[in-house]
Amino acid sequence: MSGQAGKLRVGVVFGGRSAEHPISCVSAGSALAALDPDRYEVVPVGITRDGGWVLPDPALRLAIVDGVLPEVTGGTAVTLVGDPAGRGLVRLDGAGPRIELDVVFPVLHGAYGEDGTIQGLLEMSGLPYVGSGVFASAASMDKEFTKKLLAAAGLPQGDHVVLRDAAGALSADPSLLDEAARERLGLPVFVKPSRAGSSIGISRVTDWAQFPEAVAAAAAVDPKVVVEAAVPGREIECGVLAGPGGGPPEASLPAEIRLRPGTDWYDFTAKYLADAAEFDVPAGLTLEQTRAVQAAACRAYLAMDCQGLARVDFFLGAGPDGAERLVINEVNTMPGFTPISMFPRMWAASGVDFAGLVDRLVEAALAPARPAVVPALDGGARA
Ligand SMILES: Nc1ncnc2c1ncn2[C@@H]1O[C@H](COP(=O)(O)OP(=O)(O)O)[C@@H](O)[C@H]1O
Numbered sequence: 279m280s281g282q283a284g285k286l287r288v289g290v291v292f293g294g295r296s297a298e299h300p301i302s303c304v305s306a307g308s309a310l311a312a313l314d315p316d317r318y319e320v321v322p323v324g325i326t327r328d329g330g331w332v333l334p335d336p337a338l339r340l341a342i343v344d345g346v347l348p349e350v351t352g353g354t355a356v357t358l359v360g361d362p363a364g365r366g367l368v369r370l371d372g373a374g375p376r377i378e379l380d381v382v383f384p385v386l387h388g389a390y391g392e393d394g395t396i397q398g399l400l401e402m403s404g405l406p407y408v409g410s411g412v413f414a415s416a417a418s419m420d421k422e423f424t425k426k427l428l429a430a431a432g433l434p435q436g437d438h439v440v441l442r443d444a445a446g447a448l449s450a451d452p453s454l455l456d457e458a459a460r461e462r463l464g465l466p467v468f469v470k471p472s473r474a475g476s477s478i479g480i481s482r483v484t485d486w487a488q489f490p491e492a493v494a495a496a497a498a499v500d501p502k503v504v505v506e507a508a509v510p511g512r513e514i515e516c517g518v519l520a521g522p523g524g525g526p527p528e529a530s531l532p533a534e535i536r537l538r539p540g541t542d543w544y545d546f547t548a549k550y551l552a553d554a555a556e557f558d559v560p561a562g563l564t565l566e567q568t569r570a571v572q573a574a575a576c577r578a579y580l581a582m583d584c585q586g587l588a589r590v591d592f593f594l595g596a597g598p599d600g601a602e603r604l605v606i607n608e609v610n611t612m613p614g615f616t617p618i619s620m621f622p623r624m625w626a627a628s629g630v631d632f633a634g635l636v637d638r639l640v641e642a643a644l645a646p647a648r649p650a651v652v653p654a655l656d657g658g659a660r661a
């Protein structure tokens with residue numbers, strides 16, 4: 279215990295280089311407020327949009343105030359000690375003692391936060407951290423590999439095509455997909471950057487004439503583009519937490535996002551700017567539907583080798599044969615923690631309040647020794 283009076287010292291890292299910087303700040307504000315000061319000594323650590331690590335001004339408000347989004351702009355410059363013997367932060371000006379940490383909570387969304395990069399840095403530094411490791415973070419961030427791993431585990435998903443070097447393919451052949459592929463996918467299709475978030479770079483294409491422009495928009499975010507058949511149905515989300523004491527993962531009650539009439543899909547504006555959606559927490563589902571969603575969410579968590587937490591997003595609708603079909607859309611390894619975010623609200627509805635949630639996350643981060651090498655091939659890999 280590095281904190282005062284035997285408290286755990288938790289570094290809460292937020293902001294970051296992705297477009298989701300302000301959302302991360304708001305998520306961190308909620309997490310900081312939920313960490314019990316009797317148990318934890320918290321060290322807030324900001325990452326600026328340029329990637330600079332700072333101890334921010336304590337007056338920094340990590341909330342949306344009068345419609346203004348928070349941002350990490352400066353503070354005391356620090357750096358993470360890469361040597362595991364260091365276990366913490368040092369000030370770049372050389373002043374003050376080393377700031378030892380017991381555990382890190384990277385409340386970061388998107389690139390350089392949720393994609394395995396900071397997880398790698400923390401592994402190198404020998405610091406335990408909340409959430410998934412390098413591989414699960416990187417794989418869950420990448421829609422192509424999410425689909426491959428879910429398919430390998432027999433989990434249901436929609437039809438799709440992956441376009442590598444989409445911009446190059448576009449200039450070689452502007453039609454990009456042959457007739458057979460177009461027929462198979464049908465319209466509309468969703469055209470997405472493989473590695474992004476917050477609906478950035480995604481288009482819903484209702485006419486093949488719009489397709490090249492949609493591919494170009496997605497390729498501007500990620501050279502790898504995924505083209506998905508539209509999956510009809512309700513948008514359902516489910517939270518997963520590592521089981522207490524290293525037990526099997528547990529799922530929250532699911533929630534539903536209901537888009538208001540006139541909103542076709544959950545794009546960036548609908549997510550953050552417009553009053554375009556209503557949220558049912560918990561979702562109005564039958565007991566069997568709830569159980570099916572929860573079981574699929576836990577299986578997806580295990581298939582992606584997640585740790586600590588995940589939010590698994592689904593479509594629940596009718597398949598081509600008319601029978602009910604549950605399709606996984608994506609797995610988020612660091613879901614939003616803002617006061618209106620679905621993950622904490624789903625857990626609150628399931629009897630785990632915000633303080634209990636962060637306790638469980640910190641406990642899970644400290645509990646298992648993260649294997650530095652691949653576990654032995656005895657079938658005993660952690661579950
Ligand atoms: N295949 C699909 N069928 C129907 N709607 C989709 C499909 N893919 C995405 N959407 C809509 O677009 C939104 C954003 O897509 P998503 O893959 O979740 O991107 P992000 O990772 O940016 O959140 C979804 O919440 C949903 O409203």
Ligand SMILES: [Mg+2]
Pocket residue numbers: 476477591608
């Ligand atoms: Mg999504």
